[in-house]
Amino acid sequence: DGGITQSPKYLFRKEGQNVTLSCEQNLNHDAMYWYRQDPGQGLRLIYYSQIVNDFQKGDIAEGYSVSREKKESFPLTVTSAQKNPTAFYLCASSIAAGSTDTQYFGPGTRLTVL
Amino acid sequence: DQQVKQNSPSLSVQEGRISILNCDYTNSMFDYFLWYKKYPAEGPTFLISISSIKDKNEDGRFTVFLNKSAKHLSLHIVPSQPGDSAVYFCAACSASKIIFGSGTRLSIRP
Numbered sequence: 432d433g434g435i436t437q438s439p440k441y442l443f444r445k446e447g448q449n450v451t452l453s454c455e456q457n458l459n460h461d462a463m464y465w466y467r468q469d470p471g472q473g474l475r476l477i478y479y480s481q482i483v484n485d486f487q488k489g490d491i492a493e494g495y496s497v498s499r500e501k502k503e504s505f506p507l508t509v510t511s512a513q514k515n516p517t518a519f520y521l522c523a524s525s526i527a528a529g530s531t532d533t534q535y536f537g538p539g540t541r542l543t544v545l
Numbered sequence: 546d547q548q549v550k551q552n553s554p555s556l557s558v559q560e561g562r563i564s565i566l567n568c569d570y571t572n573s574m575f576d577y578f579l580w581y582k583k584y585p586a587e588g589p590t591f592l593i594s595i596s597s598i599k600d601k602n603e604d605g606r607f608t609v610f611l612n613k614s615a616k617h618l619s620l621h622i623v624p625s626q627p628g629d630s631a632v633y634f635c636a637a638c639s640a641s642k643i644i645f646g647s648g649t650r651l652s653i654r655p
Binding site for chain 2 (some may be wrong): 435437440466471472473474475476521522523533534535536537538539541
């Protein structure tokens with residue numbers, strides 16, 4: 432089955448630790464995205480990548496880092512510099528990064544920093 | 546400054562009736578709009594879209610209306626079914642940027 436997988440579904444970390452969230456897609460999509468969702472807010476873009484070995488900051492990139500070494504994978508690292516890391520993180524992909532390209536979302540990872 | 550607003554955080558509709566979800570935007574450069582549906586603990590799934598050159602797009606029970614002069618779009622679901630209970634996000638696109646609204650939780654009651 433083609434789709435986007437995110438693991439794990441729930442993640443707990445101690446304050447001050449870096450943590451990496453996984454996102455894999457087998458849809459052969461060029462573009463991939465990371466969003467965070469907080470209660471009462473829409474999805475906010477953290478980083479996006481239009482092609483392998485390239486990525487751009489979104490609206491709230493501070494305290495996060497990404498890599499895009501393979502087309503299928505776009506891991507997100509939440510660093511200790513992120514002031515409020517507890518959130519629901521969603522990964523998405525689209526055929527390309529054009530405005531009319533539908534984004535397909537993974538199931539999300541809920542990160543709780545204790 | 547929220548460029549895409551969904552002013553109703555929640556909506557309750559009786560099964561079989563029409564559900565109307567609203568979305569307002571501020572940027573006239575947006576040229577494509579989408580609605581996503583999200584169940585708890587899952588990622589959003591694409592529902593329906595509309596280009597700025599149209600004012601209506603219909604897909605089965607779902608119809609999206611766009612009023613460019615008012616910078617307003619709405620999603621109509623008729624008839625509403627229990628499985629429609631979810632959070633609905635509208636999104637507006639310009640170039641390669643997509644902005645999501647804060648979502649409206651729709652509850653379909655028997």
